Amino acid sequence: MFRAISTLLASLTLAVPTIAENPIAIVIHGGAGTILRENLTPDVEAAYRDKLAEAVRAGHAVLADGGTGREAVIAAITLMEDSALFNAGHGAVFTHEGRVELDASIMDGSDLNAGAIASVTRVRNPIRLADRVLSHSPHVMLVGEGAEVFAADQGLPLVENSYFHTDRRRKALQRAIDEEREALSEDTGDIPVIVDDKHGTVGAVALDQYGNIAAGTSTGGMTNKRFGRVGDSPIIGAGTYADNRACGISATGHGEYFIRAAVAHDICARVLYGNRDLQTAADEVIQQQLVAMGAEGGVIGLAPDGTVVYSFNTAGMYRAAISSAGELSVGIYGESESMVSK
Ligand code: ASP
Numbered sequence: 527m528f529r530a531i532s533t534l535l536a537s538l539t540l541a542v543p544t545i546a547e548n549p550i551a552i553v554i555h556g557g558a559g560t561i562l563r564e565n566l567t568p569d570v571e572a573a574y575r576d577k578l579a580e581a582v583r584a585g586h587a588v589l590a591d592g593g594t595g596r597e598a599v600i601a602a603i604t605l606m607e608d609s610a611l612f613n614a615g616h617g618a619v620f621t622h623e624g625r626v627e628l629d630a631s632i633m634d635g636s637d638l639n640a641g642a643i644a645s646v647t648r649v650r651n652p653i654r655l656a657d658r659v660l661s662h663s664p665h666v667m668l669v670g671e672g673a674e675v676f677a678a679d680q681g682l683p684l685v686e687n688s689y690f691h692t693d694r695r696r697k698a699l700q701r702a703i704d705e706e707r708e709a710l711s712e713d714t715g716d717i718p719v720i721v722d723d724k725h726g727t728v729g730a731v732a733l734d735q736y737g738n739i740a741a742g743t744s745t746g747g748m749t750n751k752r753f754g755r756v757g758d759s760p761i762i763g764a765g766t767y768a769d770n771r772a773c774g775i776s777a778t779g780h781g782e783y784f785i786r787a788a789v790a791h792d793i794c795a796r797v798l799y800g801n802r803d804l805q806t807a808a809d810e811v812i813q814q815q816l817v818a819m820g821a822e823g824g825v826i827g828l829a830p831d832g833t834v835v836y837s838f839n840t841a842g843m844y845r846a847a848i849s850s851a852g853e854l855s856v857g858i859y860g861e862s863e864s865m866v867s868k
Contacts, residue, residue: 779823
């Protein structure tokens with residue numbers, strides 16, 4: 527009898543969920559750009575909101591189960607890479623030559639360890655490969671064929687490039703090529719700017735119950751890119767940065783500028799050395815520095831206490847978060863839009 531009661535008590539104790547002492551939080555984005563309400567049908571808008579909510583919930587579930595920030599970032603980003611809605615993994619944009627080349631990075635704010643990959647064409651989930659570079663190689667960044675050899679060594683799923691292709695992005699490439707031809711026929715003598723199908727890069731930043739911040743970003747880059755072009759997303763310090771002492775950041779926007787402004791690191795540095803709160807630091811870089819440079823884009827961020835931050839100088843940014851209070855919010859349009867809790 528006594529044994530039965532004590533067994534029952536033990537199982538009751540085990541059944542009580544452990545309450546995390548430290549805050550957990552996660553924020554994600556699905557790209558920034560000219561995202562206007564009038565350009566999205568209600569069905570498309572709902573599809574984005576649902577996928578953003580699903581991805582941020584998946585990441586949060588990992589954190590709530592005692593998983594690490596990195597694991598949460600991977601869970602959220604993998605879902606978005608597998609969705610045709612975003613410019614990452616399946617559904618990524620096309621290069622000028624009509625194939626898909628993917629870039630990704632991830633950083634662990636507890637030890638500043640990082641992993642990145644660029645210009646891969648066969649790795650189904652680039653964020654997973656970036657994480658393997660972090661955890662299973664002495665390097666920070668691997669590119670192209672070498673990165674794919676490493677992916678195969680690691681047993682990560684490889685797919686045909688056609689797995690990533692979608693009609694929507696193929697049409698965007700055709701549009702970009704037509705516009706480029708038109709610009710060339712105007713004969714300014716300049717090399718035409720790469721035309722962007724402006725949104726869809728994905729990113730996530732998570733704070734786990736051990737007080738560690740991780741950040742990750744994954745993208746197909748920019749429509750009609752060529753010559754092995756790589757943007758900011760896989761560049762540690764530009765598209766992604768995490769430092770437990772300051773913040774975690776994932777960026778999206780015109781990569782050439784984000785690299786030159788070292789956006790993600792600059793924001794964290796302003797917090798660490800410049801005594802700014804994270805929102806102020808992010809706004810200084812996105813709304814002032816980048817605007818002065820003529821660059822479009824935005825960031826998501828998390829402070830060590832779990833404060834969620836967004837800053838973007840575009841009409842919209844696909845985004846979602848679950849705050850340290852456990853509140854889910856999803857947003858698409860401008861700053862004034864009240865984030866819809868789902
Ligand atoms: N930052 C990405 C790149 O330049 C594109 C984007 O975020 O839309 O490759």
